[in-house]
Amino acid sequence: MDNTLLSIRNLHTSFFTHVGEVKAVQNVSYDVRRGEILGVVGESGSGKSVSYMSCMRLLQEPGRIMGGDVQFKGESLLSKTNRQMRNIRGNRMSMIFQNPMTSLNAVLKIGDQITEPLREHKNMSRAEAKREAISLLERVQIPDAEKRLSAYPHEFSGGMRQRVLIAMAIACRPDLIIADEPTTALDVTIQSQILELMKDLQQDLGTSIVFITHDLGVIAETCSRVVVMYGSMVMEEAPVDDIFHRPAHPYTEGLLRSIPKPGMEDKRLSPIPGSPPVQLSPPPGCPFAPRCNYAMNICRRRLPEFTKIGENHRSACWLLSGHAPSNNFRRENI
Amino acid sequence: MFKYILKRFVSMIITMFVIITITFLLMHSVPGGPFAAEKALPPEVEQALLEKYHLDDPLWKQYVDYVGGILRFDLGPSFKYRGLTVNELIVSGFPVSGRVGGLSILVILLIGIPLGIIAALKQNRWEDAVVRFLATLGITIPSFVLATLLLYVFSLKLDLLPSFGIESWKGYILPVVALSGYSISFVARLTRSSLLEVFRQDYMIMARAKGLSEFKILFKHGLKNALIPIVTVMGPLIAGLLTGSFVIEKIFALPGMGGHFVNGISNRDYTVIMGITVFYAGFLLIMVFIVDLIYGFLDPRIKLDNRS
Helix, strand or coil, X not given: CCCEEEEXXXXXXXXXXXXXXXXXXXXXXEEEECCCEEEEECCXXXXXXXXXXXXXXXXXXXXXXXXXXXXXXXXXXXXXXXXXXXXXXXXXXXEECCCHHHHCCCCCCHHXXXXXXXXXXXXXCHHXXXXXXXXXXXXXXXXXXXXXXXXXHHHCCHXXXXXXXXXXXXXCCCCEEXXXXXXXXXCHHHHHHHHHHHHHHHHHHCCEEEEEECCHHHHHHHCCEEEEEECCEEEEEEEHHHHHHCCCCHHHHHHHHCCCCCCCCCCCCXXXXXXXXXXXXXXXXXXXXXXXXXXXHHHHXXXXXXXXXXXXXXXXXXXXXXXXXXXXXXXXXX | CHHHHHHHHHHHHHHHHHHXXXXXXXXXXXXXXXXXXXXXXXXXXXXXXXXXXXXXXCHHHHHHHHHHHHHCCCCCECCCCCCCEHHHHHHHHHHHHHHHHHHHHHHHHHHHHHHHHHHHHCXXXXXXXXXXXXXXXXXXXXXXXXXXXXXXXXXXXXXXXXXXXXXXXXXXXXXXXXXHHHHHHHHHHHHHHHHHHHHCCHHHHHHHHCCCCHHHHHHHHHHHHHHHHHHHHHHHHHHHHHCCCHHHHHHCCCCCHHHHHXXXXXXXXXXXXXXXXXXXXXXXXXXXXXXXXXXXXXXXXXXXXXXX
């Protein structure tokens, strides 16, 4: 049986700003499988959110999809009409946004906002939708659910609002939930509660979840597979254990080295030197080459192809090519 | 809620009191008086007039008497329109100004807001360009220029509409257009910018991500948020329009309040100046109060009373 739910192929997305075309997503390809939690990790501006806004066809001006395809359950999303797309959004594919403070409409009641997708997509009556909304709120562990329906967003705490957003996202039992930094704006203690909740819901509903994050801790706690993005491209794709124990790309290695671990309190963290590129006039080679400790001549001239390392593990790096000279990175990691 | 209304009521009375005092003092500090004319009156006559209207009393006594009158809703007699009281002037003038102003408000809401919505939805396309051009034009052309232009075209050249008076419904058209031109443009621009601001908000992207129709996204999620700044300007605008515009009333020879007010000032018709100022101020305060009530309805984050 085909296990692929969402398949992104050679996706290109650009923003046409007044200073020129910014290539926010370049040649991105990977799959999201049914029932998995996939982590998409990268720094701000690496194109991880933009690629999903492209998939949902929610890009705002001046963003435009320049090429490639996105298949959802075997059907191309980019060739669907706006109306067909509306039937998918919030119904088969839903999103949880980063900032629970601003993602809820302050002038509408919570109940109103939760029942909206139900009434829109499931043709529920007002009463049915209300009953369903109560059970959804109970499901995301909001106490006093029935009473809270008539409350406004400002009467909820940040964590509670994120629960409301989660309730909204699971309302129609979607096949895919895209969670864009769902815990970034929350306190650390609340973060783990929200992650637990999402993991539980994923188990119960069998939904696929894509976690877009820059937090490797979130990835380690929740995901089964990871896609690493940098400079609007995919650098590495691997099962979560491989990412943490056998990273095959210098960028992934750099990310791991820049998070603190227990037992290294007295040592300095080693951040990746330099700053991420702006994709206004990208250099011809690998986007990470200017910051890479192992960069060779070819890295600055040509884009590396993907090299398959294991069953589900691939990485775009010249060091992995058979022609590359024996090097420290390879010896240490693979 | 009741406590809030009471609190607002008390503060409104204090504000009114301050306005009355300042206007009273300012008015009396302007040189001249109601009976100072180019041809001086015989001293006995002038003295008799001053006595009749108690203008020879000390200022504080005049002030106390006047405030006492206001408390009895008596704004006193007019000095210039013999035999008429200020109450009568307002009762005859306000309906005229009110009808023209009320129609203007309707026109502003029914044209200004939809134009703003269209411009925002079609941002940077030709529809937007047209609305923006008209709105800029409307804001820069003063109402008396617009009024004269309208008169020239529709009364003088085409002879379609009367040039003065409001004997038939046709008489209302030109004054209303001239009066609302500026405000339509203003409201259209405000609606456009307010909506564009709202469109950028996260909850609008969220509404889209939920798969709602464009109609619901705009009217349910967008407009309620975008209306808040519009309501803010509508309060004073409504007060201003309903109580009459001097320029428009003069041009179209309408017997409204605006005309009385300006004539009152040049005649030093103290009671008329005071009366209309008090009336206008009271009206404005009430409108501002209503705006605040509407705020509470539009935005649940604004709590009117501090009970939570």
